[in-house]
Amino acid sequence: MANVTATEPSPSRSFWAGIGQGRHVIGIVFMLPAAVFLLFFLTYPLGLGVWLGFTDTRIGRAGEFIGLENYQSLMGDSLFWLVVFNTILYTVAASILKFGLGLWLALLLNENMPFKAFFRAVVLLPWVVPTVLSAIAFWWIFDSQYSIISWALIKMELISAPINFLGDVANARASVIAANVWRGIPFVAISLLAGLQTISPSLHEAATLDGATNWQRFRYITLPMLSPIIAVVMTFSVLFTFTDFQLIYVLTRGGPLNSTHLMATLSFQRAIPGGSLGEGAAIAVAMIPFLLGAILFSYFGLQRRKWQQGGAD
Amino acid sequence: MATVDIRGVKKAYGATAVIHGVDVSIRDGEFVVLVGPSGCGKSTLLRMIAGLENITGGQILIGNRVINEMPPKERDIAMVFQNYALYPHMTVGANMGFSLKLRKAPQAEIESRVQRAAEILNLTKLLDRYPRQLSGGQRQRVAMGRAIVRDPQVFLFDEPLSNLDAQLRVQMRTEIKELHQRLKTTTVYVTHDQIEAMTMADKIVVMHDGIVEQIGAPLDLYDKPANQFVAGFIGSPSMNFVKGKVRLGADPRLVTDSGVEMPLPAAPGLTDGRAVVYGLRPEHIRLDPQGVPATVVVTEPTGSEILVVARLGSAGQKGQEITCLFRERLSFAPGEVIHIAPQPGLTHLFDEATGNRL
Ligand SMILES: Nc1ncnc2c1ncn2[C@@H]1O[C@H](COP(=O)(O)OP(=O)(O)OP(=O)(O)O)[C@@H](O)[C@H]1O
Ligand SMILES: [Mg+2]
Numbered sequence: 196m197a198n199v200t201a202t203e204p205s206p207s208r209s210f211w212a213g214i215g216q217g218r219h220v221i222g223i224v225f226m227l228p229a230a231v232f233l234l235f236f237l238t239y240p241l242g243l244g245v246w247l248g249f250t251d252t253r254i255g256r257a258g259e260f261i262g263l264e265n266y267q268s269l270m271g272d273s274l275f276w277l278v279v280f281n282t283i284l285y286t287v288a289a290s291i292l293k294f295g296l297g298l299w300l301a302l303l304l305n306e307n308m309p310f311k312a313f314f315r316a317v318v319l320l321p322w323v324v325p326t327v328l329s330a331i332a333f334w335w336i337f338d339s340q341y342s343i344i345s346w347a348l349i350k351m352e353l354i355s356a357p358i359n360f361l362g363d364v365a366n367a368r369a370s371v372i373a374a375n376v377w378r379g380i381p382f383v384a385i386s387l388l389a390g391l392q393t394i395s396p397s398l399h400e401a402a403t404l405d406g407a408t409n410w411q412r413f414r415y416i417t418l419p420m421l422s423p424i425i426a427v428v429m430t431f432s433v434l435f436t437f438t439d440f441q442l443i444y445v446l447t448r449g450g451p452l453n454s455t456h457l458m459a460t461l462s463f464q465r466a467i468p469g470g471s472l473g474e475g476a477a478i479a480v481a482m483i484p485f486l487l488g489a490i491l492f493s494y495f496g497l498q499r500r501k502w503q504q505g506g507a508d
Numbered sequence: 509m510a511t512v513d514i515r516g517v518k519k520a521y522g523a524t525a526v527i528h529g530v531d532v533s534i535r536d537g538e539f540v541v542l543v544g545p546s547g548c549g550k551s552t553l554l555r556m557i558a559g560l561e562n563i564t565g566g567q568i569l570i571g572n573r574v575i576n577e578m579p580p581k582e583r584d585i586a587m588v589f590q591n592y593a594l595y596p597h598m599t600v601g602a603n604m605g606f607s608l609k610l611r612k613a614p615q616a617e618i619e620s621r622v623q624r625a626a627e628i629l630n631l632t633k634l635l636d637r638y639p640r641q642l643s644g645g646q647r648q649r650v651a652m653g654r655a656i657v658r659d660p661q662v663f664l665f666d667e668p669l670s671n672l673d674a675q676l677r678v679q680m681r682t683e684i685k686e687l688h689q690r691l692k693t694t695t696v697y698v699t700h701d702q703i704e705a706m707t708m709a710d711k712i713v714v715m716h717d718g719i720v721e722q723i724g725a726p727l728d729l730y731d732k733p734a735n736q737f738v739a740g741f742i743g744s745p746s747m748n749f750v751k752g753k754v755r756l757g758a759d760p761r762l763v764t765d766s767g768v769e770m771p772l773p774a775a776p777g778l779t780d781g782r783a784v785v786y787g788l789r790p791e792h793i794r795l796d797p798q799g800v801p802a803t804v805v806v807t808e809p810t811g812s813e814i815l816v817v818a819r820l821g822s823a824g825q826k827g828q829e830i831t832c833l834f835r836e837r838l839s840f841a842p843g844e845v846i847h848i849a850p851q852p853g854l855t856h857l858f859d860e861a862t863g864n865r866l
Contacts, residue, residue, distance in 0.1 A: 401593040405654075406581040407605035415606070419597045502750050 247476035254470045265477035273477065274453060275461070282457045285372060285486075286436045292376045293432055294425070297383025302413075305391045306385065317387070322381035330445035333374040337361050337446065361447055364454040371455050374442055379435065383428055390424035391417070430493040434486055458482050510571030510661040510694055511536050511556065518565035519552050519718075526552055526717040529566065537692045539685075540583040543705040545741070550698040553715075554664050557696060558587050563593070570661060586655035590671065592647045593698070594639040594654075601626075601635035602610035604653045625657045628687070645676045652684070656691065665697040669704065681707060702742050714738050734776060736863035739787050739856055745815065748830040750786040754778050762786050764826045768820045770800055771850065775857050775866045787856035790815070790833035799849030801813065804840045805829060814838055818846060 212491045250264055269275045300477030304315055321329060336343055338362035345357035396419065402412045440459040443449065449456030449464065456464075458478055465474020519527035527549045534540050542550045549709040555561040557568055557582030567574050575583050586607075597602050602609075604625055605618040625633045629649045639647055648668060655663055664783040669677045670686075685708050688695055699705055703714050706726045714721045714729065714737075716787075726742075733739035739747045752764040760772040762784065770786060772778075802818035809815075814834050820827030820847055832848055841848060857866040 395591070395593065396592055396593060397589050397593040400558075400652075401587070401589060402606070403560070403580050403593075404558060404585065404587050405658075406579075406610045410609055416595065417611075 207351070211341065217485075238294060245480055247473055247481040249472045249477075252472040252476075254467075254472060258473050261473075265474050266502055268474070269477060269481065278456045278478075279454055279459055279481075281368075281453075281455060282437060282459075282482075284368065285439070285455075286433055289372045289375045289379065289436050290429060290433050292372070293379045293383050293436075296376065297380050297428075298387055298425075298475050300380065300384040301387035301391055302417075304388050315385070318384055319381050321378050322385075326378065326441040327445060329378055330374065330442045333370075333377075333442075334446055337370050337374075362451055364452055367447055367451055367455050371443055371446055372420070375436060375439060378442065378468045379432055382435075383432055386428040387424060388420065390421050390428075394420050428494045429488060433489045437482065437486060437489070509536055509692070511569075512662060512694060512696065513569040513572075514553070514557075514776060516570070517553070517556065517563060517568060517808065519549065519556060519561065520564045522558070525564075527564075530715070530718075530720050532713050532720065532723060534696065537694055539688050539695045539697065539708060540713060540714045541705040541709035541711070542696065542698045542715060543702055543741070546700055548698070548715045549718045550715055551666055554587075554666055555698060556661070558585055558664055559583050562570050564813045570734060570804040571627075572675060573748045576753065582660040585664055586658050586660040586662075587666065588651045588655050588668045590667040592639075592668075592671075593653040593654065594647060594650055596639050599636050599638055600642070600650050600653075603639070603650055604631075604635075604657045606654070606659045621659075622653075625653045628656065628690070629653050629683075639686060644672050647679065648672060648680055649683075651763075652687065654777060658688070659693075661694065663693050663695040663697075665695065667699055668697075670701070677704075684708065690864050695788070703744060707744065712742075714741060716736050716741075732865070733787075733856065734865055736785060736787070736858045739858070739865075744791055745790050745833065747789065747856070748788045749858075750788065750820070750828055750830065752784065752786060754780060754782045754784055756780045764820065764827065765814035766821055766825050768825065768827045771852075773853070773855050773857065778857075783860040785858040785860050785863070788830065788850050792851045792854040793830075793832040793834075793848050794851055795834070795838075795846060796849035797847050801845050802830070802848055803828070804842055804844045804846060806842065807840055809839075816840060816846070818848070 247258075249260055249262060250258035251261050251264070267430075293494070300318060304311070304318065335341065339357060339359050339362055342357060342360060345354070348354045349357070361367045361368060398416055398420075400411055402416050407415065438459050439457060440463065443455055443457055443460050444463070447455045449460050459482065460480035462475045462482075464475075465478060466472050469475070512532075514530055514532040514534075515613060516776055517527060517530045518525065520523075524761050530549075532540070537838040542553060544550055556563050557570075559575070559578065563576050567576055569575065570583060570585070577791060595606065598606065601622050605622045606619040608621060621728065622635070623632070626635055629652060631646070631649055631653055632808060634642065634646060634650075639650065642650065648671075651668065665684075669680050672680060681704060684697075688708075697704075697708065709726055711723065712726055712729055713723050716737050721741075722738045724831060729738060729742045733742060733747075736749065740749070750762065750764060750770065752762040752768075753769070754772065755761045755763050755769075756778065759776070760774070762770045763770045764770075774784075778784075803822065804815045804818050805818060807814060808817075812835070814837070816832045816838075817828050817829055818832060819825075858864060
């Protein structure tokens with residue numbers, strides 16, 4: 196018995212021995228900068244935000260812990276609920292459009308066509324332009340007097356008066372969604388294009404010989420093989436859209452009648468111009484469950500399929 | 509089950525022609541192997557039969573119908589790809605039944621046909637697995653299963669065994685041959701491995717740089733290669749070629765540049781001094797004390813046989829190297845002089861300029 200213990204050191208002893216031998220130490224040393232970085236720039240602000248949500252902090256005045264009071268008042272705040280509805284509408288509509296158009300664009304770009312590289316580069320443009328800049332461009336496009344869309348439609352004699360893009364509830368919602376879709380499509384299209392290119396052409400050839408039509412090849416080969424990438428891309432797209440701020444802030448500031456106010460813009464408005472840091476933080480924290488829900492949905496529902504897992508059973 | 513006729517088929521990618529007029533006619537139920545070195549256009553020809561490539565010129569007929577313009581799904585052919593092209597997101601069973609599902613066959617029929625194919629190929633236990641969970645040989649069998657479930661007019665195989673290890677390749681070779689004997693479906697099989705071609709084919713089509721060099725039964729190609737290319741391609745180890753000039757007389761001889769003399773078989777059209785290439789298979793060389801002297805360079809014993817690379821001529825002469833294959837247990841030291849002679853009647857003569865058989 197004694198012999199056995201002598202020759203086989205206990206796990207904890209070998210662990211410490213390993214550390215002493217330097218491999219673990221070096222590993223930890225290498226991880227340290229990243230860990231410190233994460234701690235200070237991610238965990239600390241996040242923790243501070245959550246904490247602020249439980250206080251009545253105002254700008255220039257340290258607050259006190261007030262428990263769930265901020266959240267309780269939000270529950271009874273009809274503007275908050277309108278904003279939640281707006282955010283969900285904005286996210287769902289924009290994501291569906293981005294997915295549909297992005298996939299369509301990716302499929303087009305995956306075909307053999309002249310100037311392929313050029314078109315692929317062009318598609319990236321909306322993504323390359325800074326959001327604020329493109330938002331200002333859209334501001335002009337959606338201008339109630341000088342809108343190029345209204346001008347073109349009037350010239351084509353389809354309408355008689357300029358469209359009030361940002362002044363009408365339904366129009367304003369559609370307009371900000373359109374701007375967001377325009378901006379988000381490159382990400383979706385290029386990511387899906389990368390996914391499409393990993394599908395071996397011989398699978399399509401095999402399916403063609405098996406008698407599949409173009410639609411059936413899309414339905415039974417392309418779509419299922421693309422689904423892991425779709426899951427990842429759409430998760431990110433939903434996260435970006437749900438937390439969108441810049442476009443709205445430049446285009447409408449939430450108006451008209453708060454119809455385009457999103458959770459991010461409301462949070463900012465209450466916290467900075469309004470001064471109620473605590474309440475603004477609470478609104479921001481209220482976004483977390485929705486985002487977690489989106490992540491979990493894609494993680495468990497779509498992302499990793501059985502056929503992707505290698506190895507024997 | 510159908511005949512396949514390839515008539516004057518040409519293929520060009522833009523300005524580069526890769527197939528320059530190929531004629532092959534394949535009988536119903538025949539197993540035809542297209543063989544040739546890499547890049548000679550075998551896959552291209554096969555893909556034109558399948559409908560995956562356009563036909564630039566000529567005609568292809570399946571069962572007497574011109575199929576040049578017919579879309580692949582109407583050609584009723586099944587193809588096994590080199591990389592198998594199994595659908596990774598479908599189980600083995602779903603892979604095999606996919607074509608029937610697309611045809612909207614009833615579920616019961618799909619199941620029974622998949623089951624039958626699985627029994628033939630020994631895949632019954634694997635039907636619920638995904639391709640990633642299979643070994644290379646099993647994947648290969650699933651790919652064949654996908655083809656036989658459809659019961660097509662023609663099977664096309666594009667180097668189906670080249671991703672397998674040597675032992676499995678031999679085993680699958682036998683299985684494919686057995687399968688063909690059982691199903692008797694017309695088959696076109698592409699390979700660059702001449703042993704595969706020899707062992708499996710009813711008929712071999714030897715291709716080279718986009719043209720057909722020779723078509724014939726395996727043993728005919730071996731016994732009577734039409735030209736130097738086929739002679740060198742068919743048979744392993746490959747045929748020795750000795751260049752020389754004809755010296756007619758009572759005892760006709762071939763005289764090489766280095767002065768070595770070899771006995772010459774009678775052939776029509778031989779004139780004194782004509783430049784020819786003398787072809788001699790390694791396995792058709794025997795030891796003969798009265799034969800031509802040759803200096804041993806390397807020996808490669810494999811147990812059942814021994815390969816001897818020797819330089820024609822005695823020690824000082826810088827003759828050409830030739831390979832000899834002996835079935836006896838022999839051992840030679842490098843530098844040793846042996847005497848060899850071709851087995852009478854088993855030599856070949858080619859014109860030096862054209863490479864054609866004389
Ligand atoms: N898309 C293409 N564009 C231009 N040339 C091509 C194309 N596809 C094939 N080729 C050319 O056609 C010739 C025949 O190709 P193919 O794939 O049929 O060869 P192969 O006989 O199957 O060779 P391997 O044994 O290596 O598979 C090659 O020289 C190749 O370079
Ligand atoms: Mg090939």
